[in-house]
Amino acid sequence: MAGVAFRNISKVFGKDVKAVDNLNLEIRDKEFMVLVGPSGCGKTTALRMIAGLEESTEGDIMIGEVRVNDVPPKDRDIAMVFQNYALYPHMNVYDNIAFGLRLRELKGFFWQLTHMAEARRIKLDIDSRVKEVARMLQIEKYLHRRPKELSGGQRQRVALARAIVRKPKVFLMDEPLSNLDAKLRVETRAELIRLHRSLGITTIYVTHDQTEAMTMGQRIAIMRDGKLQQCDEPETVYAYPANKFVASFIGSPPMNFVDAKITNVGEQAYVDAGDFKLALPAGHPAAGMSGKSVTLGIRPEEIFDATLPSRVTPNELNTIRAKVDVLEPLGDRYIAYLTIGGHKLVSSIDNETKIKVDQEANFTINLERIHIFDNDTEAAIR
Numbered sequence: 001m002a003g004v005a006f007r008n009i010s011k012v013f014g015k016d017v018k019a020v021d022n023l024n025l026e027i028r029d030k031e032f033m034v035l036v037g038p039s040g041c042g043k044t045t046a047l048r049m050i051a052g053l054e055e056s057t058e059g060d061i062m063i064g065e066v067r068v069n070d071v072p073p074k075d076r077d078i079a080m081v082f083q084n085y086a087l088y089p090h091m092n093v094y095d096n097i098a099f100g101l102r103l104r105e106l107k108g109f110f111w112q113l114t115h116m117a118e119a120r121r122i123k124l125d126i127d128s129r130v131k132e133v134a135r136m137l138q139i140e141k142y143l144h145r146r147p148k149e150l151s152g153g154q155r156q157r158v159a160l161a162r163a164i165v166r167k168p169k170v171f172l173m174d175e176p177l178s179n180l181d182a183k184l185r186v187e188t189r190a191e192l193i194r195l196h197r198s199l200g201i202t203t204i205y206v207t208h209d210q211t212e213a214m215t216m217g218q219r220i221a222i223m224r225d226g227k228l229q230q231c232d233e234p235e236t237v238y239a240y241p242a243n244k245f246v247a248s249f250i251g252s253p254p255m256n257f258v259d260a261k262i263t264n265v266g267e268q269a270y271v272d273a274g275d276f277k278l279a280l281p282a283g284h285p286a287a288g289m290s291g292k293s294v295t296l297g298i299r300p301e302e303i304f305d306a307t308l309p310s311r312v313t314p315n316e317l318n319t320i321r322a323k324v325d326v327l328e329p330l331g332d333r334y335i336a337y338l339t340i341g342g343h344k345l346v347s348s349i350d351n352e353t354k355i356k357v358d359q360e361a362n363f364t365i366n367l368e369r370i371h372i373f374d375n376d377t378e379a380a381i382r
């Protein structure tokens with residue numbers, strides 16, 4: 001068991017492709033950490049450096065207390081599952097899972113001949129481990145089949161089984177579910193979480209899918225252009241995004257952004273978008289920045305139909321009047337596309353609503369949950 005750490009890690013490809021830029025991140029022992037970010041932000045490169053498949057240009061990679069920069073991949077005690085895993089096509093599922101163990105633990109034919117009792121004990125041990133893992137991943141019925149006789153999801157589980165059976169110090173998973181259809185992906189996600197809970201092995205999981213990150217990670221690390229943007233528990237990242245990028249990346253439908261200015265009327269500070277303005281909660285640090293251009297962020301879930309009971313009691317400080325352009329039914333809710341003057345807002349409205357397309361209605365906004373971003377740095381002001 002071991003934690004993993006990136007200390008001032010950078011990776012430059014060629015002359016000027018900075019794939020990872022001064023990454024500092026500590027993954028705790030037994031933690032399930034998700035690395036998430038858009039395509040090309042450096043996730044796979046970061047993972048490959050832990051595995052030793054890529055050398056870092058600068059900085060230290062730690063596994064436990066050991067600096068592993070110069071430790072060969074096979075001695076790092078890591079198992080990696082890729083998006084495009086390859087199973088051995090000529091071997092059945094059992095042998096696919098057992099192959100790596102045999103290679104590691106049974107030291108060649110001559111050794112086996114001269115150590116028959118020990119070799120037999122190792123073979124029995126491998127057999128019980130393969131069967132245990134197959135049971136965990138519900139592939140024990142397919143142990144005799146070849147990979148081509150399996151569905152994509154079953155194959156994916158064989159690839160996972162092959163990694164898990166080794167009981168490594170650290171699991172690295174690079175988009176391991178991306179080949180699966182939506183339903184199977186959700187199921188396998190839950191399976192992986194259960195598996196992590198029972199095995200307790202430090203896991204670093206890469207995805208570009210924010211839902212997968214939010215649902216799986218004990219903590220999630222959001223990257224952009226090789227740089228770490230924020231690392232925290234999913235609830236914290238959602239409620240307190242550190243900057244505009246994280247705010248836009250986490251949450252679905254994504255957060256609304258509106259150009260605005262901080263204004264003051266007497267003691268009360270507002271975030272003023274021209275066509276509407278909202279009162280800033282007392283003591284908000286932006287309140288003292290009168291005249292400053294900012295971006296106002298409002299999550300669709302924090303905009304309510306003013307006529308329905310909600311967390312927000314309507315008053316003149318938190319209510320806006322908007323026209324409903326489109327209503328998309330999701331069953332339990334509607335996604336409502338609203339216009340206020342020159343601004344467009346997306347809201348997620350309870351299905352009890354009586355609002356109608358092309359009509360105006362009052363909406364309340366949870367002022368405790370609005371976000372203000374500095375237009376120069378894009379950092380959250382709070």
Ligand SMILES: Nc1ncnc2c1ncn2[C@@H]1O[C@H](COP(=O)(O)OP(=O)(O)OP(=O)(O)O)[C@@H](O)[C@H]1O
Pocket residue numbers: 013014017018019037038039040041042043044045046208
């Ligand atoms: N071997 C390489 N040589 C040159 N540039 C590379 C190499 N591998 C990756 N890059 C570049 O480094 C950056 C990060 O790539 P990386 O594969 O780590 O991204 P990623 O976050 O895993 O993206 P994706 O979600 O698309 O898999 C990209 O700009 C990529 O083009």
Ligand SMILES: [Mg+2]
Pocket residue numbers: 043044045174
């Ligand atoms: Mg990748």
